Amino acid sequence: MKVVICGAGQVGYGIARHLSSEQNDVTVIDSSPALVSAIRDTLDVRGYVGHGAHPDVLARAGADEADMIVAVTLYDEVNMVACQVAHSLFNVPTKVARVRAQSYLEKHWANLFSREHLPIDVVISPEVEVGEMVLSRMAMPGAEDTVRFADGEVLMIAVLCEEECPVVDTPLRQLTELFPDLQAVVVGIRRNSRLFVPHAEDQMLAGDLAYVVVDRQQVWRTLNIFGHDEGLANRVVIAGGGNIGRYVAMAIEARRARTRAKVIELDRDRAIKIANDFKDTIVLQGSALDQDILKEADVRDADTLIALTNNDQVNILSCAMAKRLGCTRTMALLNDSHYPDLAHDLGIDAYVNPRSVTISKILQHVRRGRIRGVHAVEDGAAEGIEAEALETSPLVGRPLRSVEFPEGVRVGAIYRDKQVIMPNGDVQIEAGDRVILFALADRVKQVEMLFRVSFEFF
The missing domain is CATH 3.40.50.720 (NAD(P)-binding Rossmann-like Domain)
Structure with a gap:
């Protein structure tokens, strides 16, 4: 994918680093020579000094061949005009803009960003996105990270396993035996700065940060099982x-x-x-x-x-x-x-982390296949992904035990007809299912392929 990024600040740099690491063709524009020089020196991207909304600068950056423009400069108006120019002069298919001023985002003016006016496909408001993330964390004290999938019916939470955590030193396989009706799956563990996808025989140790996919109805029970019983803040x-x-x-x-x-x-x-x-x-x-x-x-x-x-x-x-x-x-x-x-x-x-929240929002539109939601964790070391299974997907119609998922990928839940289904070897994915997975960064491309066609691609 060819992506033009306007703005080389913290967010622009973070997006460029993430996309370039996945072998995307990335070009960054910024009016600051120092920022452009820094991004050229540290990342495998092209950099141009100039105004991100000027046609000649966008032309030099290759906007006529771009699949996406991401405008994340400090100025809302520059971001909006950059998308308009990219649409009108270069016919860029996907246009993403960061817009901070809430006046632009009021429901009364909702038609502003339509194709007939300002053709922006994805408007990102950091204040709203980060504010909602803060409120979500407040709603689940005891969780260090939270993200909602499947219309809010499935959550992925990060839970610290402290010394008194009742389930430390217990193989994950035994959690199912101890709590047979628990609608939760441990999909990732960070231990001593290393993030990995666990197997059934792995144990959680004191000090681990566990990423758990859980049915919304059982979040509080899951937190209690992990030793967290903090009450809501009043x-x-x-x-x-x-x-x-x-x-x-x-x-x-x-x-x-x-x-x-x-x-x-x-x-x-x-x-x-x-x-x-x-x-x-x-x-x-x-x-x-x-x-x-x-x-x-x-x-x-x-x-x-x-x-x-x-x-x-x-x-x-x-x-x-x-x-x-x-x-x-x-x-x-x-x-x-x-x-x-x-x-x-x-x-x-x-x-x-505001940058992580913004990058996650953008990644949802970069990912190929029927990707409905993305959340980057551990500064991009892994992603929680919600993907829709197509008829052509090799996952459809087969028991999960017969599917050879890539190492570093784990299914956390399946959402079908407004019901949450926890994965086991006998469960079969059907066309139209929304599958919530956890994947290490170097396995994301394989996940995309799973939800596009067949295993022949990898």
């Missing part, structure tokens, strides 16, 4: 009143009547502005690193502190301070992929 402190912090606080007010939130915002004008948007949420003006402000926000009695400022270090330190003051649980927004291990060592319970 008192929340949000550090950072930017677009994401405001979105999360507004959603809490609208959706969770029993939850009360307080927002800490450093900028005085911004604090006053967002305070007028809320009905029940209290806004405090000050630094989330100021112990007196944290105490004024009653962080010692809070169930959760969510650090959503635009500074990773502030997010990490405010979470650490909140924990020290007595806050039960903390969550941090972390842009730098090197920080999660440090955050974990400091006792931070969960984190959200």
Whole structure:
């Protein structure tokens, strides 16, 4: 696939790294010579210095042969015009744009991005995507990562196996014997920085992070089995009143009547502005690193502190301070992929990576075959994938035990006629089934082929 990426910042770089590692033909455009030079030096991509929406720059980047344009510059208007130019002058089939300003995204203007107006096929709003991810993590305390598949009926959660976890040192095969009606499958394990797909005889050890595909109805039971019985947060402190912090606080007010939130915002004008948007949420003006402000926000009695400022270090330190003051649980927004291990060592319970959320959204449209959902984990080391089985798929009509799945791939669940079916050797996949799998990064292409034609391709 030939892809043109406008914007070489953190998100653009992350997308380019992911796509180029899969042998896609990637070209990156950015107005910063330093960013273009850095991306050329570190990735197998072409780079051009220039304005991403200018026709001559897009022409030099090969837009006339591109299968997709991904516009993720810092400016919404540049991203939108880049897609318009790519459509009108170069007939690029798939156009993806990052749009941050919520005014463009209001339902009243939903027709704006149609082919007749601004022809953008996929609009990505980081604030909405990340905000929803934060809310999803809040809804499942005890899970370090969560993603929904099959219209929300199937979830993949990441659960830390602590010393007191009841199922450590137990072969996965025995979990089925111990809990025969449990609708959950362990599909991946991260151990000592190594991610692998386990076999039936493998055991989970203390310190492992287990990726589990589970029926929505049994999420709480699954968390309890893994030793996590944290309750829902009713008192929340949000550090950072930017677009994401405001979105999360507004959603809490609208959706969770029993939850009360307080927002800490450093900028005085911004604090006053967002305070007028809320009905029940209290806004405090000050630094989330100021112990007196944290105490004024009653962080010692809070169930959760969510650090959503635009500074990773502030997010990490405010979470650490909140924990020290007595806050039960903390969550941090972390842009730098090197920080999660440090955050974990400091006792931070969960984190959200905006780049990972955006990349996952884009990958859904890069993947070939009937791929309905993608979620990248461990900075792209593996993916949770929801794929629809076609009549021509070699999976259809055969018992799973007779299908030779590539090493590093495991089926977690099958969604058929609004029913969740957990996989076993006797289950047969039918045409139209939505199959949720976990695949290591170097096996994703083989998964795509499984859902396109037959095993003859690999």
